[in-house]
Amino acid sequence: xxxxxxxxxxxxxxxxxxxxxxxxxxxxxxxxxxxxxxxxxxxxxxxxxxxxxxxxxxxxxxxxxxxxxxxxxxxxxxxxxxxxxxxxxxxxxxxxxxxxxxxxxxxxxxxxxxxxxxxxxxxxxxxxxxxxxxxxxxxxxxxxxxxxxxxxxxxxxxxxxxxxxxxxxxxxxxxxxxxxxxxxxxxxxxxxxxxxxxxxxxxxxxxxxxxxxxxxxxxxxxxxxxxxxxxxxxxxxxxxxxxxxxxxxxxxxxxxxxxxxxxxxxxxxxxxxxxxxxxxxxxxxxxxxxxxxxxxxxxxxxxxxxxxxxxxxxxxxxxxxxx
Amino acid sequence: xxxxxxxxxxxxxxxxxxxxxxxxxxxxxxxxxxxxxxxxxxxxxxxxxxxxxxxxxxxxxxxxxxxxxxxxxxxxxxxxxxxxxxxxxxxxxxxxxxxxxxxxxxxxxxxxxxxxxxxxxxxxxxxxxxxxxxxxxxxxxxxxxxxxxxxxxxxxxxxxxxxxxxxxxxxxxxxxxxxxxxxxxxxxxxxxxxxxxxxxxxxxxxxxxxxxxxxxxxxxxxxxxxxxxxxxxxxxxxxxxxxxxxxxxxxxxxxxxxxxxxxxxx
Numbered sequence: 001x002x003x004x005x006x007x008x009x010x011x012x013x014x015x016x017x018x019x020x021x022x023x024x025x026x027x028x029x030x031x032x033x034x035x036x037x038x039x040x041x042x043x044x045x046x047x048x049x050x051x052x053x054x055x056x057x058x059x060x061x062x063x064x065x066x067x068x069x070x071x072x073x074x075x076x077x078x079x080x081x082x083x084x085x086x087x088x089x090x091x092x093x094x095x096x097x098x099x100x101x102x103x104x105x106x107x108x109x110x111x112x113x114x115x116x117x118x119x120x121x122x123x124x125x126x127x128x129x130x131x132x133x134x135x136x137x138x139x140x141x142x143x144x145x146x147x148x149x150x151x152x153x154x155x156x157x158x159x160x161x162x163x164x165x166x167x168x169x170x171x172x173x174x175x176x177x178x179x180x181x182x183x184x185x186x187x188x189x190x191x192x193x194x195x196x197x198x199x200x201x202x203x204x205x206x207x208x209x210x211x212x213x214x215x216x217x218x219x220x221x222x223x224x225x226x227x228x229x230x231x232x233x234x235x236x237x238x239x240x241x242x243x244x245x246x247x248x249x250x251x252x253x254x255x256x257x258x259x260x261x262x263x264x265x266x267x268x269x270x271x272x273x274x275x276x277x278x279x280x281x282x283x284x285x286x287x288x289x290x291x292x293x294x295x296x297x298x299x300x301x302x303x304x305x306x307x308x309x310x311x312x313x314x315x316x317x318x319x320x321x322x323x
Numbered sequence: 324x325x326x327x328x329x330x331x332x333x334x335x336x337x338x339x340x341x342x343x344x345x346x347x348x349x350x351x352x353x354x355x356x357x358x359x360x361x362x363x364x365x366x367x368x369x370x371x372x373x374x375x376x377x378x379x380x381x382x383x384x385x386x387x388x389x390x391x392x393x394x395x396x397x398x399x400x401x402x403x404x405x406x407x408x409x410x411x412x413x414x415x416x417x418x419x420x421x422x423x424x425x426x427x428x429x430x431x432x433x434x435x436x437x438x439x440x441x442x443x444x445x446x447x448x449x450x451x452x453x454x455x456x457x458x459x460x461x462x463x464x465x466x467x468x469x470x471x472x473x474x475x476x477x478x479x480x481x482x483x484x485x486x487x488x489x490x491x492x493x494x495x496x497x498x499x500x501x502x503x504x505x506x507x508x509x510x511x512x513x514x515x516x517x518x519x520x521x522x523x524x525x526x527x528x529x530x531x532x533x534x535x536x537x538x539x540x541x542x543x544x545x546x547x548x549x550x551x552x553x554x555x556x557x558x559x560x561x562x563x564x565x566x567x568x569x570x571x572x573x574x575x576x577x578x579x580x581x582x583x584x585x586x587x588x589x
Contacts, residue, residue, distance in 0.1 A: 189436075191432060191434055191436040192436060192438065194389055194432070194436065195430075195432065195436035195437075195438070195495075196438075196449075197389065197422070197425065198387055198389065198425055198428070198429075198430040198432075198499075199425070199426075199449065199450035199454060199498070199499070199502060200422045200423065200425045200426030200450060200454045200502060201422065201449075201450065201453060201454055202418060202419060202422050203418060205453050205454070209449065209453055210438055210449075213440050214438075214439065214440055288440075290440060290482070291439045291440045291441065291442075291482035291483065291484055292439060292440070292484065
């Protein structure tokens with residue numbers, strides 16, 4: 001048995017009593033920060049004042065429609081489409097990325113062809129295509145290729161507007177997510193896969209247990225981008241007559257001729273959703289960042305809440321705040 | 324080349340743990356191994372030395388099929404590595420079969436390759452749980468036992484980033500031991516370490532050797548090779564130039580190339 005103890009004992013922790021007193025130095029002063037905070041505060045106050053006292057912004061209309069039924073149902077559709085299309089995109093992207101990196105040439109080419117096609121055509125075209133599928137293929141069936149069919153569906157019933165939206169947005173997103181996931185997987189050092197193989201793990205086990213959890217650190221930030229972008233891309237469903245937040249406010253201001261307040265309504269809701277997503281992203285990053293770097297250091301200062309906190313520190317302490 | 328002459332005095336009734344016959348490896352047109360003949364007996368500690376680019380790491384990686392042999396044959400514990408011989412033809416093994424062969428061969432890398440998103444204990448538990456199907460409680464108990472054995476009983480729940488290089492390498496050794504291998508491969512295990520951390524890793528390896536583990540160690544640590552090794556192999560240019568008892572090879576090298584190399588490292 002190896003009973004040898006550690007031949008190089010660790011040095012005592014930093015809190016060990018030593019003769020020297022802890023340093024209490026005067027921190028470097030940052031007068032420039034104070035000046036800039038004052039300038040910014042004045043400018044911000046001016047802007048807020050200009051916006052809120054301007055009658056042409058018509059704030060009462062904003063308040064009137066902020067929680068109206070049409071806007072809220074548009075909001076619900078936006079959320080549903082975003083979440084479901086991103087789910088299709090993420091799962092599809094993961095599958096495509098794994099296929100593209102597999103040693104099997106058939107899988108590699110199928111994934112390559114898919115990505116080539118779906119990234120290469122406009123998402124509007126894809127949406128319209130899915131919507132008009134029934135006019136191209138009135139029935140869809142399952143059966144023997146070139147032989148009899150066992151079940152046949154009416155395309156119009158199978159692919160309703162909502163399904164067409166999901167397919168159009170989701171399948172297109174999968175092509176982009178595939179490249180994001182592939183980049184993440186390739187960012188993980190090859191030695192990790194080798195170590196897993198040397199332990200007798202299969203390719204799939206190594207991917208699932210070792211490579212993907214590490215790739216997530218690289219995958220999440222661009223995925224957050226994609227989600228926020230998807231939030232707004234969903235407004236394209238207007239081309240096939242479906243509606244969501246943006247089209248809901250459009251339908252209102254086309255009747256009451258108040259585009260500015262209604263666009264503000266939509267913008268405020270998009271900001272709320274984006275903020276919620278950013279917080280979610282921060283927690284995900286913190287989770288997948290475990291073990292990397294010093295704990296709790298890398299996740300800080302990532303979203304705009306942190307900017308506010310940093311600003312508070314500049315004002316409050318005048319030093320050590322913003323790095 | 325005095326291939327196969329290593330440990331000729333050992334009883335030949337036992338099957339060698341590793342047997343290499345004319346093992347060659349090409350990377351494209353680059354011939355890295357040009358016919359390696361070696362035998363490693365059970366419980367033997369073989370050290371491989373040689374200049375960089377001599378093919379010693381590649382040979383080690385061929386033993387667990389991380390690199391595919393281009394020509395020749397390689398057996399571990401009587402089993403052909405990576406292939407099946409059937410009807411006078413070689414058939415590639417399926418991925419799952421290769422994985423099965425690797426379970427019995429532990430490997431320690433120069434750059435540790437610990438899983439950074441897993442604590443020390445989780446690193447050690449990974450293969451027993453996913454590969455062997457141990458319960459988490461069983462695996463955890465084994466991990467704690469192995470980490471204590473490499474002197475890291477107090478670092479069980481630390482992430483690799485919170486460990487020194489020497490501690491990381493000892494976790495890596497514990498991780499390899501968790502599959503209860505019958506053969507351990509060490510690929511320059513101390514080359515990436517600060518000099519003062521080399522000793523703690525070598526001490527763990529010495530303990531393993533004393534416990535009777537079969538080991539092949541690619542190393543530059545001549546002291547370890549002399550004191551712990553049962554045999555010493557000097558490789559250069561993809562061939563075994565010289566092999567024998569460590570003391571004989573080090574103090575009395577037969578070949579000019581060995582003499583030159585040793586005079587440079589000693």
